[in-house]
Amino acid sequence: MARYRTIGVIGGMGPAATADFLGRLVAGVNAASDTDHPRVLVDSNPHVPDRNAAALTGADSPGPALAAMGAALVAQGAQLLAMPCNAAHGWADAITAAPFVSMIDAAIAEAMAHQPRCIGVLGVGATLALDLYGRASPVPVLNGDLCVVQPAVNAIKAGDRSDAVRERLAGEAARLAAAGADVVIAACTEVPLALTQADVAVPLIDSTAALARATLAAARLPDRVQP
Missing domain, CATH: 3.40.50.1860 (Rossmann fold)
Structure with a gap:
């Protein structure tokens, strides 16, 4: 049975896409039981400042909100962060609380x-x-x-x-x-x-599928050596 680090998902941009990503994480595990899956913590926040407006018109940056979401997920136990929103990766440098998997x-x-x-x-x-x-x-x-x-x-x-x-x-x-x-x-x-x-x-x-595969690969812990 594979073992995984706890995954934190910076989501909500948009909610349906985040739900799709979570489904890809589930489907990507060769699971025989519930306990084969990684623990996943999700912040689905649809109120992150608009990424398009920030890039195109200089409106409020989403960076501080993304950084705060990442830090809160880590405080809850996340050891690895992923963000299923391409546009928000323009501010990915703000996410520093844990290793980040780039979509x-x-x-x-x-x-x-x-x-x-x-x-x-x-x-x-x-x-x-x-x-x-x-x-x-x-x-x-x-x-x-x-x-x-x-x-x-x-x-x-x-x-x-x-x-x-x-x-x-x-x-x-x-x-x-x-x-x-x-x-x-x-x-x-x-x-x-x-x-x-x-x-x-x-x-x-x-x-989305590419990020799910990369996240599971990054989260997977080395197999235990059998005595």
């Missing part, structure tokens, strides 16, 4: 396993404005059209996972592939709630 690095690592010459990114305003994937990627990055992706993400946040929303995202992924992207990253945690690999002709990297 950006996890998604780039999975994208690079496909040996792409170019990566397409379906992200929202802060993610693109702060060039989070461009700064992390060793190959060129093509950003999706914010005028397509942002309204689709807003719709998903409002509970709309209709074919119309999925088709808009699929169309933008197809445009990126036609422009030279060998891999497309679903670089907003709402995107995988509507868009799947079946909708995209090139490999689609689900940043």
Whole structure:
């Protein structure tokens, strides 16, 4: 049976994406019983200052709220922190209370396993404005059209996972592939709630799933040596 450090989740951005991440953590454990799973502490806080407004208009920074959430989770016993929100990684440097698993690095690592010459990114305003994937990627990055992706993400946040929303995202992924992207990253945690690999002709990297896998790998403790 694998043993894990206690995981703290800085979430709520948005709540449905956080719930999806928690489901990925559960699914990612080869569990035979409840006790095979890691302990997970969650702060799902939908009132963190808006990441897009902070990056695009200079509104209140989410950094202090993220730092406080991380510190509170550690005070409750978290030994490792993860944050299922791509855009909030623009302020990840504020999270210093415990080792932090980067969603950006996890998604780039999975994208690079496909040996792409170019990566397409379906992200929202802060993610693109702060060039989070461009700064992390060793190959060129093509950003999706914010005028397509942002309204689709807003719709998903409002509970709309209709074919119309999925088709808009699929169309933008197809445009990126036609422009030279060998891999497309679903670089907003709402995107995988509507868009799947079946909708995209090139490999689609689900940043939520990538973070879940990276978090479990980082949290896993070494196996006990048998006497």
